Amino acid sequence: KAGVTQTPRYLIKTRGQQVTLSCSPISGHRSVSWYQQTPGQGLQFLFEYFSETQRNKGNFPGRFSGRQFSNSRSEMNVSTLELGDSALYLCASRKAGGISGANVLTFGAGSRLTVL
């Protein structure tokens, strides 16, 4: 059973550019969440998608956006990159719904973004 796949794994951008990250969830998982991880800041919630709709959003500026496709794959986009956007971006999928194990998050390996 394939795990959560994130691409690209590493990328370097310059300030002002934009970036798109991709996340393929575990087959059968309908929800995808995105988190920003920086040293000392833990896992900051960006947003969660379910059935192609953004269901909740964290406290990030509008430069951070995302979407989910009909096959549950998700992308997140960051526009007008700033130095402070350098971080590891983790996506996580879960089954969601009222079934056993529905709330357990399975994380991808992350996309490490460096903004110069």
Next chain:
Amino acid sequence: GENVEQHPSTLSVQEGDSAVIKCTYSDSASNYFPWYKQELGKRPQLIIDIRSNVGEKKDQRIAVTLNKTAKHFSLHITETQPEDSAVYFCAALNTGGFKTIFGAGTRLFVKA
């Protein structure tokens, strides 16, 4: 808004000792409380979880306790081993919603 506070941020114990990590949540609607372990350079992985209708849950050397009234929950690791060294994150979720909120993490060092 929703918030999860986690303490301590760093914990160092001798091998064989116990370790306790404590968390407090703010959203009364939270009813699911997982703990994730993240080893260096790896992704977070679930190690144990507890629902709001249960006060305590054990799995071998790890246990989690929940006090709904005080909005506190804790992770207990007994007989610690060097391989327990990692960052541990507590989290809270309202299972009717779509937002798992994590604590800031606790870096646990187990000295051999």
